[in-house]
Amino acid sequence: MRQSRHYKSPYAAMLWSCVLPGFGQFYNRDYIVGSLLIGLEFIVNLNSNLNLSLLETFNGDIHSAHHVIDYRWALFYPSIYGYAIWQALNSAKANNNKLDGKEVVHRTYLSGFFIGVVLGMDFGLFWHDSSFFSHFPVMKFLDFPVLNGLLLGLMTGTLAHIIENKIYRKSHISKK
Numbered sequence: 809m810r811q812s813r814h815y816k817s818p819y820a821a822m823l824w825s826c827v828l829p830g831f832g833q834f835y836n837r838d839y840i841v842g843s844l845l846i847g848l849e850f851i852v853n854l855n856s857n858l859n860l861s862l863l864e865t866f867n868g869d870i871h872s873a874h875h876v877i878d879y880r881w882a883l884f885y886p887s888i889y890g891y892a893i894w895q896a897l898n899s900a901k902a903n904n905n906k907l908d909g910k911e912v913v914h915r916t917y918l919s920g921f922f923i924g925v926v927l928g929m930d931f932g933l934f935w936h937d938s939s940f941f942s943h944f945p946v947m948k949f950l951d952f953p954v955l956n957g958l959l960l961g962l963m964t965g966t967l968a969h970i971i972e973n974k975i976y977r978k979s980h981i982s983k984k
Contacts, residue, residue: 832896
């Protein structure tokens with residue numbers, strides 16, 4: 809067991825997990841969870857050819873970006889990515905509450921946002937190859953699988969966060 813716990817910035821933990829799923833857990837000293845997430849990230853990333861699709865996206869080659877990626881594996885990546893960021897943030901907040909002597913709250917933070925991000929990224933990967941984009945040349949950049957997933961993920965995550973806050977506020981007001 810750990811002898812001493814140090815303050816952990818929830819946002820630093822979250823950003824480390826944005827860099828690579830599992831790094832935020834290492835920052836929080838959750839080595840088992842971090843190792844598992846890094847292992848899953850590498851397995852899914854290698855089998856989906858996600859990095860090759862990103863490379864083709866940055867090179868501007870839509871055709872290659874579509875054909876190099878294996879969507880059967882790529883659809884797992886948003887779940888691993890979203891969970892790693894969410895878990896790192898909430899683990900750091902729980903650690904800091906213990907340090908401050910506060911009771912550990914059984915509430916999680918930004919759950920709606922990360923559920924929305926995962927769903928939006930999955931839908932973006934799934935629906936990226938749409939004839940809709942051929943009618944609007946200004947939006948042609950969304951025809952890339954990863955960019956469409958990121959944009960749709962951020963949009964649904966923001967919407968889910970707003971909905972979560974409305975429900976949470978209503979339930980808190982009705983309890984008082």
